Amino acid sequence: MAKFMLFLLLLGIHSLLLFQAQARICMSCDMFMNGRCFHGEGKCVMEEGGACTTRDIYLLNVKGGFVYNHTVLECSKPCKASKETYFHLKISSFCCQSPDFCNRYKGKIVKQYAN
Numbered sequence: 001m002a003k004f005m006l007f008l009l010l011l012g013i014h015s016l017l018l019f020q021a022q023a024r025i026c027m028s029c030d031m032f033m034n035g036r037c038f039h040g041e042g043k044c045v046m047e048e049g050g051a052c053t054t055r056d057i058y059l060l061n062v063k064g065g066f067v068y069n070h071t072v073l074e075c076s077k078p079c080k081a082s083k084e085t086y087f088h089l090k091i092s093s094f095c096c097q098s099p100d101f102c103n104r105y106k107g108k109i110v111k112q113y114a115n
């Protein structure tokens with residue numbers, strides 16, 4: 001009986017280590033600008049097959065060009081690098097899978113125009 005308990009314990013420890021080896025932590029933030037989170041800072045755990053995501057949000061200006069406004073950081077699954085344009089909004093998405101918090105380095109540092 002004691003042997004069986006030990007076996008279960010080892011099995012538990014083993015799966016815990018396995019889980020920790022795979023889990024990646026990403027930064028989450030609703031309003032990230034110039035390398036800093038101004039609103040909604042937190043962490044999220046990347047799911048298997050998912051990624052840490054960076055979304056640069058651009059807004060249409062009066063001249064009809066898109067101007068960088070802020071960045072959103074999150075975990076997503078699936079994560080697909082993309083550029084999507086809505087009426088007055090453009091969202092540029094990037095994905096990364098390592099290291100932990102890799103998405104915090106991808107946010108735009110300076111205001112820029114994007115085509």
Ligand SMILES: *[C@@H]1O[C@H](CO)[C@@H](O)[C@H](O)[C@H]1NC(C)=O
Pocket residue numbers: 057059069070
């Ligand atoms: C643009 O950024 C400002 C902060 O500089 C923020 O308050 C505002 O909500 C953002 N606009 C949009 C449409 O997300």
